[in-house]
Amino acid sequence: MGIGTPRHAEGSRNGTDWPALALVILSLGAFAAALLAVGVVAAGKGSHSQQAVAAGMLTTAVALLAGFLVNRNIYNEDNYRYLVLLLLPWSIGSGLLLRRLCRLPLAGRFAGYALAVLVAALFTGDVLAWYRRMGWLDDRCRPVLKRLEDPTESWLQSHPEVGSIYGSYWDVYRLSFLTGGRVVGVPFPLFPDRFPEWSAVLPGGRPETLLVRWTPEGHLFLSRAIAEGAEVLYRAPGLNVLHWPVRDAGKTSR
Numbered sequence: 001m002g003i004g005t006p007r008h009a010e011g012s013r014n015g016t017d018w019p020a021l022a023l024v025i026l027s028l029g030a031f032a033a034a035l036l037a038v039g040v041v042a043a044g045k046g047s048h049s050q051q052a053v054a055a056g057m058l059t060t061a062v063a064l065l066a067g068f069l070v071n072r073n074i075y076n077e078d079n080y081r082y083l084v085l086l087l088l089p090w091s092i093g094s095g096l097l098l099r100r101l102c103r104l105p106l107a108g109r110f111a112g113y114a115l116a117v118l119v120a121a122l123f124t125g126d127v128l129a130w131y132r133r134m135g136w137l138d139d140r141c142r143p144v145l146k147r148l149e150d151p152t153e154s155w156l157q158s159h160p161e162v163g164s165i166y167g168s169y170w171d172v173y174r175l176s177f178l179t180g181g182r183v184v185g186v187p188f189p190l191f192p193d194r195f196p197e198w199s200a201v202l203p204g205g206r207p208e209t210l211l212v213r214w215t216p217e218g219h220l221f222l223s224r225a226i227a228e229g230a231e232v233l234y235r236a237p238g239l240n241v242l243h244w245p246v247r248d249a250g251k252t253s254r
Helices: 006-014 018-042 048-070 077-102 106-133 151-157 169-178 196-200 216-227
Strands: 164-167 184-187 209-213 231-236 239-243
Touching (some): 151 169, 151 239, 169 209, 184 196
Parallel strands (some): 164 209
Antiparallel strands (some): 209 239, 231 239
16 A cells, blocks of 8 residues: 555655545545434434434534634644544444444445454554654664653753743643653643642742743743843753743742
8 A cells, every 4th residue: 555655755745645545535434424323323213312412422523523613723733632522423433333234244244344444454554654754663663762862851950959940831841741740840821731739839920940942932931031131041952941030029949
């Protein structure tokens, strides 16, 4: 099939990626068939409780798709995660469909088994191709072990006096994990605060060590910190670490 080969990756840039296109078509077809199977149950092919559950799943799926399409906050490649709830009607509908096929004569059972194997093979191949394009697997689909040096992590490890950092959601929680929880992270207010108890005990509700990258929100907070007299502690390409004292918070540590 060519899935996961260098030619496949090159073809995705220079022409039609046929394996990926086939996977998309199969996925959409399987999803539509699964919803149809759930719709059959909702329409009366089951008990009253089964009809109610099926109708609820269909309503949720339609509302979720509509919200995803019209919501202007869905703007980057990570936000497909909001569609994860569609896995519920898809999985249940697929089970209903395969059960119906397997109750048919020999040809129906064969079609059910073949469909299940085909979906598993295509999705596995697509994941392998994606992992290879990301450099996580080599040409033989073996894991590639890499030691990635993070200058921010190295700086934090060499400055044990820094116990908390303020920055982007994707930085502060990752660094909290990499430091084994020694450094707690508080994200900028425009991001979700997953651990509000961390910021609740800090003077002013935020750490005084600011970590900013060359992002729109990074520029915003860097400008505010500089305007309030923040001191640059460390610089690396695309990265600044500053000491940004909290005003009127008394004596605090970095």
